[in-house]
Amino acid sequence: MDSSSRHFLTLGLHTMSGYKEIEALELHSMLSREGVMLVDVRSDEEAARGLIPGARHIPLHLLPLHFDELGGTQPLVFYCHSGIRSAQACAFMVSKGRGNLFNLQGGILAWGKSGYPLVPKH
Numbered sequence: 001m002d003s004s005s006r007h008f009l010t011l012g013l014h015t016m017s018g019y020k021e022i023e024a025l026e027l028h029s030m031l032s033r034e035g036v037m038l039v040d041v042r043s044d045e046e047a048a049r050g051l052i053p054g055a056r057h058i059p060l061h062l063l064p065l066h067f068d069e070l071g072g073t074q075p076l077v078f079y080c081h082s083g084i085r086s087a088q089a090c091a092f093m094v095s096k097g098r099g100n101l102f103n104l105q106g107g108i109l110a111w112g113k114s115g116y117p118l119v120p121k122h
Contacts, residue, residue: 018094019087019101024114027052027077027104035074041089042080042108050118052079052111057121060085063092071098079104079111 030036031054040051041060058066078086083105090101
């Protein structure tokens, strides 16, 4: 199978799952627009090392308690260390009927490797 076919199949899987995988460059572009919600689902200890500017920190295990605050139709982007827990956050939100969801592929590691800044958690 050639790479374009694999890419199409991957996109199809993400579309069917109800959320889209995005790369750091796309997230950076999205954050320049109004109305994007960005949520860091890492642990308190991980988040203490820094957040992506504009992010709100909600550890994954507390996400069900904050579901109502994350409703609406605006784009909602989750990230974690490497993209696995944030994919779980996306799947949870899909199961609750939330749309317009995005997962940062590669997590904060990919963000940092792309040269984008972090800010201290307040």
